Amino acid sequence: MNVLEVHDLKKYFATQKAVDGISMNIEEGGIFGLLGPNGAGKTTLLRMITGIFYQDSGDIIFDGKKFNPEKDIAHIGYMPEERGLYKKMKIGEQAIYLARLKGLSKSDANAKIKVWFERLEMESWWNKKVEDLSKGMSQKLQFVTTVLHNPKLIILDEPFSGLDPVNANLIKDEIFNLAKNGSTVIFSTHRMEQVEEICNRIVLVNKGKNILDGTIANIKNNFKENIYSLLADNLPSQENATLFEVVNQKPGKLLLKLKDNIKPNDVLLHFINAGSAIHAFNEVLPSLNEIFIKLVEGTATARQFQNVN
Amino acid sequence: MNKILLILNREYLSRVKKKSFLFTTILFPAMFIAIIFGTSYLGNSVQKLDIAVIDSSGYFGDSLLAKVNAMDSSIIFSPVKDTAVQSNFRNAGYDGYIIIPPVVWQTGRKNIKFITDKTHGVGTESLIDNKLNVIWNEVVNEKLGIDNEKKIVLSTSSISIKEENQKNKNSNSSVSSTIGYVCGFLIYFILLIYGSQVMMGVMEEKTNRIAEVVVSSVKPFQLMLGKIIGISLVALTQFFIWVACIFLVYTVGKIMGSESAVAGSIVTGIQKSFASVNLPLILGCFAFYFMGGFFFYSSLYAAIGSAINEDVREAQSLSFPITLLIIFAIFMMTVAIRDPSGPIAVWGSIIPFTSPIVMMARLPFGVPDTVPVWQLILSMVLLVIGFLCTTWIAAKIYRTGILMYGKKTTWKEMIKWAFRK
Numbered sequence: 001m002n003v004l005e006v007h008d009l010k011k012y013f014a015t016q017k018a019v020d021g022i023s024m025n026i027e028e029g030g031i032f033g034l035l036g037p038n039g040a041g042k043t044t045l046l047r048m049i050t051g052i053f054y055q056d057s058g059d060i061i062f063d064g065k066k067f068n069p070e071k072d073i074a075h076i077g078y079m080p081e082e083r084g085l086y087k088k089m090k091i092g093e094q095a096i097y098l099a100r101l102k103g104l105s106k107s108d109a110n111a112k113i114k115v116w117f118e119r120l121e122m123e124s125w126w127n128k129k130v131e132d133l134s135k136g137m138s139q140k141l142q143f144v145t146t147v148l149h150n151p152k153l154i155i156l157d158e159p160f161s162g163l164d165p166v167n168a169n170l171i172k173d174e175i176f177n178l179a180k181n182g183s184t185v186i187f188s189t190h191r192m193e194q195v196e197e198i199c200n201r202i203v204l205v206n207k208g209k210n211i212l213d214g215t216i217a218n219i220k221n222n223f224k225e226n227i228y229s230l231l232a233d234n235l236p237s238q239e240n241a242t243l244f245e246v247v248n249q250k251p252g253k254l255l256l257k258l259k260d261n262i263k264p265n266d267v268l269l270h271f272i273n274a275g276s277a278i279h280a281f282n283e284v285l286p287s288l289n290e291i292f293i294k295l296v297e298g299t300a301t302a303r304q305f306q307n308v309n
Numbered sequence: 310m311n312k313i314l315l316i317l318n319r320e321y322l323s324r325v326k327k328k329s330f331l332f333t334t335i336l337f338p339a340m341f342i343a344i345i346f347g348t349s350y351l352g353n354s355v356q357k358l359d360i361a362v363i364d365s366s367g368y369f370g371d372s373l374l375a376k377v378n379a380m381d382s383s384i385i386f387s388p389v390k391d392t393a394v395q396s397n398f399r400n401a402g403y404d405g406y407i408i409i410p411p412v413v414w415q416t417g418r419k420n421i422k423f424i425t426d427k428t429h430g431v432g433t434e435s436l437i438d439n440k441l442n443v444i445w446n447e448v449v450n451e452k453l454g455i456d457n458e459k460k461i462v463l464s465t466s467s468i469s470i471k472e473e474n475q476k477n478k479n480s481n482s483s484v485s486s487t488i489g490y491v492c493g494f495l496i497y498f499i500l501l502i503y504g505s506q507v508m509m510g511v512m513e514e515k516t517n518r519i520a521e522v523v524v525s526s527v528k529p530f531q532l533m534l535g536k537i538i539g540i541s542l543v544a545l546t547q548f549f550i551w552v553a554c555i556f557l558v559y560t561v562g563k564i565m566g567s568e569s570a571v572a573g574s575i576v577t578g579i580q581k582s583f584a585s586v587n588l589p590l591i592l593g594c595f596a597f598y599f600m601g602g603f604f605f606y607s608s609l610y611a612a613i614g615s616a617i618n619e620d621v622r623e624a625q626s627l628s629f630p631i632t633l634l635i636i637f638a639i640f641m642m643t644v645a646i647r648d649p650s651g652p653i654a655v656w657g658s659i660i661p662f663t664s665p666i667v668m669m670a671r672l673p674f675g676v677p678d679t680v681p682v683w684q685l686i687l688s689m690v691l692l693v694i695g696f697l698c699t700t701w702i703a704a705k706i707y708r709t710g711i712l713m714y715g716k717k718t719t720w721k722e723m724i725k726w727a728f729r730k
Contacts, residue, residue, distance in 0.1 A: 050525045052712070078525040082714060084518030089323065100315055101526040145522075 001064070003028045003153055003184045004049065009058035011044055018044040020208035021058070026153075026186065026201075031179050033199035034188040035288075037296050041208040042188050043081060046155055049186075050078045063152065074103040077151035081158050081188075083142055085130045092126035095145050102149040109148070116144045120170070136167045143171055147178060154178060155186045160194060172198065192289040202288075206296055220285040223294070226258040227284045228267065236274035243267050255284070312527045316535025317542070320510070324543045334547050337498075338554075357382070358433065360423070361389040361398055361406035368448045369409055369441075377440050384436055399426060407437075414452050417445065474678055482674070486646050488586055489670035493642040495548075496599055496666050500606050500635050503544045507607040508628060510536055511614030511711070520711045529708040533611050534700075541603045548599075586673045594672055597689065602665025604696040606631065612703035612727075615710030616718035623717065630720075638663035642670040649674040659688045661695030702727045 004026040011019040019041045026032050036042050047053040049060060051069025060067035063075070086094055092113065099109035117123050120140060130138055139162055147154055156175070160168045175198065179185050187199060195202060196216060204212035212219060228244075231253055238246050238254070243262045248255035258267060268281060286294075324330055362369060374386045387403065398406050405425035412418045423437060450460060472482055511533075514520045523532055613627045641663050645654035649671045657667035658680070668688050671680050709726040710718065 047712075052521070052524050073526060076525070078522075080521040080525065082518045082521050082712075084522070086513075086519055087517055097315070097319055098522070098526070101312060101523065142522075 001028050005061040007059045010056045017208050022210050024203050030200045031185045033195040033202035036205035040205045075152040077146040077154045079146040079156045087131040098145045099148050157188045223286050223291045228256050230254045231280040232276040232278045234276045313531050313535045317539040320539025358404045359385045361403040362386045363408045366409045366412040373444045485673040488673040493666045493670040504607045504610040508610040508614035511611050516619045530704045533707050537607050598665040601692040608700040608703035612706035615707040638666040641667050661692045664688045
């Protein structure tokens with residue numbers, strides 16, 4: 001069951017094709033990474049999914065039905081990249097206010113906030129104002145107000161920016177927890193190491209189009225280049241190797257690129273026959289970072305302004 | 310709808326609960342009164358001058374000078390015989406001197422010189438002028454043989470006219486003007502003060518970066534409308550507190566009226582002035598024009614607030630044209646009060662940009678004699694259409710502006726946002 005489907009979504013601004021025909025399906029209960037360089041159209045895409053913008057064309061299907069912002073935004077929690085809170089308002093009141101805007105009743109909001117505040121050790125904050133909080137603390141509060149109403153779909157745009165490692169881990173655990181309890185999380189970022197750690201599936205967006213879509217394991221497999229690393233003693237000379245090319249060589253360590261139609265076993269046999277003592281032999285998959293750079297490289301880093309008719 | 314109520318509630322309570330609300334509620338009437346009395350007080354107080362009078366005409370005798378000195382002590386004339394005072398009047402303790410040349414009493418004399426070492430301005434000049442003329446009149450009267458009895462007749466006997474509207478015998482143009490001024494200025498202040506509050510409120514949401522968080526829960530239009538209505542209710546609350554205070558003073562005065570002469574006279578004064586105007590109509594129209602004008606202008610202020618990026622100077626320059634319109638309306642109002650049936654008054658009270666202020670200034674002069682019913686209805690209908698239009702345009706600007714960061718917005722861009730699909 002897909003909680004969200006996006007079909008050929010388009011949104012053009014006066015000088016930008018911000019989103020130019022993106023399609024994707026997001027399954028229920030997973031953590032989904034939305035990647036892309038700056039200005040790729042991520043924020044515009046998210047704003048359409050959250051009902052802030054209307055698309056020029058294309059369809060958004062939320063929970064099996066056509067997306068109806070009026071009704072459906074109560075089931076979405078969105079933490080935008082440009083986020084903040086009312087500085088002069090008391091924290092408890094503020095959390096209740098934001099929850100009620102999502103359609104919760106006052107008592108319901110109150111109870112849920114109490115639970116969350118207890119869990120994240122924020123009970124003493126209730127009567128403080130946001131201006132008294134540090135940046136990390138207000139990020140935590142912002143996260144709580146985003147997920148408070150038990151949304152089906154949680155959209156987090158760069159959720160860890162400004163957080164120290166301890167608080168980042170805390171939020172990360174909560175994200176895992178939410179996914180485990182059935183919420184779907186869309187996680188938008190350009191920080192690849194976080195994506196590899198957290199997400200099951202990703203979509204890579206560039207210049208308003210999606211250029212890559214799939215599970216992380218699949219994507220890595222598709223982009224693998226038959227590179228193996230070998231740790232061994234008594235390595236033979238590599239001068240007339242026919243099975244592979246040497247990518248990198250250090251004492252006791254080789255990075256090999258296998259030639260076409262050569263099996264790893266052939267390579268292993270070659271080294272065993274040569275009398276090497278093998279400690280480790282494993283395939284090297286490209287990191288998401290490398291894939292990202294490979295795909296995005298060559299396209300202009302900043303989008304050029306263009307005329308859109 | 311429910312969400313607008315939530316937003317409105319927050320906007321209202323967060324403002325009314327602030328200490329500054331109580332402060333301005335008390336301070337504003339105090340300042341209003343202080344300005345009215347303060348300026349008239351300051352206007353009357355003129356610096357003291359001691360002037361040496363060297364008389365060679367023979368008319369300005371010591372006794373006449375002493376007589377006018379006794380009338381008003383702000384300017385003292387000291388008769389001086391020694392002409393040497395001219396070269397060092399400052400050392401002799403004078404602020405200046407006047408040499409009165411020989412004068413023929415039938416013609417008098419123009420441009421007698423008042424010599425000083427600094428300029429005192431027109432006000433002082435006319436004061437001295439008046440005082441010298443008091444003496445001169447005595448001299449001329451004496452020469453003409455006019456005695457005291459005739460003098461009294463000359464000064465008191467005059468005729469004057471007073472307008473009476475045959476359709477409305479009670480109308481009193483000075484009371485009407487006063488009420489008109491007060492209503493017009495109240496709306497003017499409320500539009501300026503609370504209009505800029507709307508602008509600052511929108512700016513705050515944008516610079517705090519909460520705008521996008523909120524518009525993921527509610528429509529931008531709901532957020533804008535909630536804010537405008539909330540703040541308008543704050544203004545209304547403040548206004549009701551003032552009205553309640555006046556009513557309280559009035560009632561207390563009425564009770565005490567039988568015992569205290571001063572309180573009694575105030576009460577009868579208020580009763581008399583209210584009897585000459587249609588009070589329910591004025592109050593009803595005030596509420597209407599207040600709300601209409603507020604929606605009209607504050608939605609424009611909201612649109613401008615949404616286009617600003619944290620820079621207060623930008624706010625000033627962008628909101629200046631709107632503020633100018635309101636100031637222009639107050640100029641129209643002063644014209645309208647002098648001539649409440651003239652073309653400027655009529656058109657100013659019909660066009661929505663100025664009607665909230667100008668119509669409120671005209672209404673106390675009477676409906677339907679000074680303000681025909683068709684004009685009142687046309688003005689109201691146009692104001693409603695006007696604020697629907699500005700709210701609609703403002704909503705489109707607001708929707709785009711509130712999510713735009715970093716770039717300086719121009720009027721041209723805002724107009725583009727307003728009129729695209």
